Amino acid sequence: MTQVAPRRLDTFTLASEPGNERLALARVAGTVKDLGLSDARLERLKTAVAEATMNAIEHGNGNRPEIPVEVEVTQDGDEIIVAISDQGGETDLDTSAHETPDLVKKLGGDQSPRGWGLFLIRNMVDAMDVTTDGQRHTIWLTMRTGGAAHDEHM
Amino acid sequence: MMSTCEATTRSLPGAAVIELSGEVDGTAAAVLTEAYERAVTASPENHDTVVLDFAAVDYINSTGIALIVSVLARARAERRKVVASGLSPHYREIFDITRLSDFIELFPDLDRAVSQFTHPAA
Numbered sequence: 001m002t003q004v005a006p007r008r009l010d011t012f013t014l015a016s017e018p019g020n021e022r023l024a025l026a027r028v029a030g031t032v033k034d035l036g037l038s039d040a041r042l043e044r045l046k047t048a049v050a051e052a053t054m055n056a057i058e059h060g061n062g063n064r065p066e067i068p069v070e071v072e073v074t075q076d077g078d079e080i081i082v083a084i085s086d087q088g089g090e091t092d093l094d095t096s097a098h099e100t101p102d103l104v105k106k107l108g109g110d111q112s113p114r115g116w117g118l119f120l121i122r123n124m125v126d127a128m129d130v131t132t133d134g135q136r137h138t139i140w141l142t143m144r145t146g147g148a149a150h151d152e153h154m
Numbered sequence: 155m156m157s158t159c160e161a162t163t164r165s166l167p168g169a170a171v172i173e174l175s176g177e178v179d180g181t182a183a184a185v186l187t188e189a190y191e192r193a194v195t196a197s198p199e200n201h202d203t204v205v206l207d208f209a210a211v212d213y214i215n216s217t218g219i220a221l222i223v224s225v226l227a228r229a230r231a232e233r234r235k236v237v238a239s240g241l242s243p244h245y246r247e248i249f250d251i252t253r254l255s256d257f258i259e260l261f262p263d264l265d266r267a268v269s270q271f272t273h274p275a276a
Binding site: 018021022040043044047050051054101103104106107109112113114115116117119120123 | 180213215220223224226230253256
């Protein structure tokens, strides 16, 4: 079987300003729109990209506009991979101790109402990985273009 | 950052309706809180149900989910039921994943929510 090399579809940077996650979402959606994702899975990828970019802007780069968030979109076989990088080094978002959001606790005041971002990302994509190289911190979002099994509960 | 979220409120016999439009994100906190207060104080004895209509909402993020959790917590503390209408299939899925739909009954549209929870004026 012939192996096809991964293909970089797009790469861009964003200033670390709140709200710019919408730019990332729109641009990634435009890049992958013809790659065979169902509407439902495209919506999930958009949410994951927005949440990961928000984390990069806020937690990674501290809302400092001069530090860019870098976004790269790659296609590798039937996988779409979106890499979102900031300069935050290893963050507490990466630790397994990061508290899983529990709505009952939140409603009872035992947990902050916030803290849904990482949870949403994990539930939206087929795979999520995090790497840190010095200060460069990258979240990798993988979505398969088939992936019918993931639509079963819709 | 300016909020792009807008809210209009309506008082019906038995339910307070909050119709949201735009983006429900962190910048929507004041809009949502003020809308809730406006809606339930208009005729508090009548408002045991609060309907949140999302039909004109095009974006909800994790901080928006947190705001909805806060509204739900407050409503429950005040013994009010919260229902939602007009969510897209994607945001219905997010309400399921977060378990919000365990506490907020979902309706396809505002008419169906209103007909379920309002009653004719005495």
